[in-house]
Amino acid sequence: MEPKPTKDNFEARQILAQISLGIGMPHFQPKTGFSGSPTSSTWHSERAKARSWPKATNASRPSEIKRHKERKEKTRYKNNNMHTVWVRLNAVVFFGLTVLLCLSVLAALSKIGHTRYHQPKIHKLALNQLRSIKNHGGVDRALLSFDLHADMTPAFHWNIKQIFVYVVASYKTDTNPNNKIVLWDRIIEATDPPSAKIIQEENVFVKYGLMDQGAELRGREVQLQLMWDHMPLTGVLYMGEQEKSTTSSFTVPHEYL
């Protein structure tokens, strides 16, 4: 049988509802409690009893009423203290940020080991023509063009924003045992069409001249190597390079031309 709700019972339920909402119980519906099914209603009243809120019978005693009021005061006081709107706003914002951070970390972690199975294919990187080698104010500068056939598609995955592809010339001189100079570079963005990720170009003129620090470039052997830098949406930056065994090299003429 459904118990007829008394006034005090109603009050108790309201307090209970307040608390339940406070700690986030989504299935608790204080408004429909009375017209709802008998079972749900009794469940509610059982819960009210279980929480030991003052019932109609003993709330009639003055001391009990006083205590009840005190308790109500306490609840309200507590709510005031928590300046709820700000606390909740704060919680929501920080929870959101935490979730974003976790997702970023997961995205970064998800592609660890990608390079082990997906390596760009470098078919050809070789000198096409040495256009000139001149002395510019005391330093040697060579201008050249090269052929580049490479498929960079495998380097891309969902956490890659762009691949920075560059051609490096390395050579040794007496002054500098190790020189590495970028001759050409290109940014391939993940949003570029698939055709842009396959480089199939002949006779590409260098973007930056092959310029030595001194005048020691003539007669040196220069190795060309393709390298690329993976720039992620979020996470770790890492490099890739053409295998040393597949690189090509050429010798700069002994005379200026």
Place this chain on the structure above:
Amino acid sequence: MIDLIRDTIDKQVIELKKLWANKRMLTFQLLNLAMIVFSALMIWKGLMFVTKSESPVVVVLSGSMEPAFQRGDILFLNNSVQKVYVGDVVVFKIKDRDIPIVHRILKVHEKPDGKVELLTKGDNNRVDDRGLYAPGQLWLEREDILGKAVGTLRYVGMVTIALNDYPVLKYVLVGMMGLFVLTSKEG
């Protein structure tokens, strides 16, 4: 909205008064605040130690490395690597200039004693960085480099940029955070 803010401020004032009356509680909350501040400091100093970089995290301020790095992205730096290679994205600082620059190494000339002379360039710039260096400076050295960029996180630096552009915001934010920590009942 105004009412809400006024209400909040009133409550904070009441809380502060109560805290002032209860010295034991006040001490506790102050220690709480100190702990947060010092934890942050410790993390920062710890990162400095591990990465050997004077600023392990930097905010990108210019668009010279776009589209890879935009204004407001943060970069994690590592300076514990001995060598820097061509193609590495590095953060360097020019003598007598406050703001560090994030650019890519374009040339590396290594001397017999292992010292290197470097030239950098921004991906999005048309020319190399000689114009940005100190007058007469042609090359960077290893010591000029604050660290190599090893990781990136987007947008986080926007907060820093906002705080730098509007210094008032800094005091408001720090003050509010301090106040809320002091008056919060969690700890």
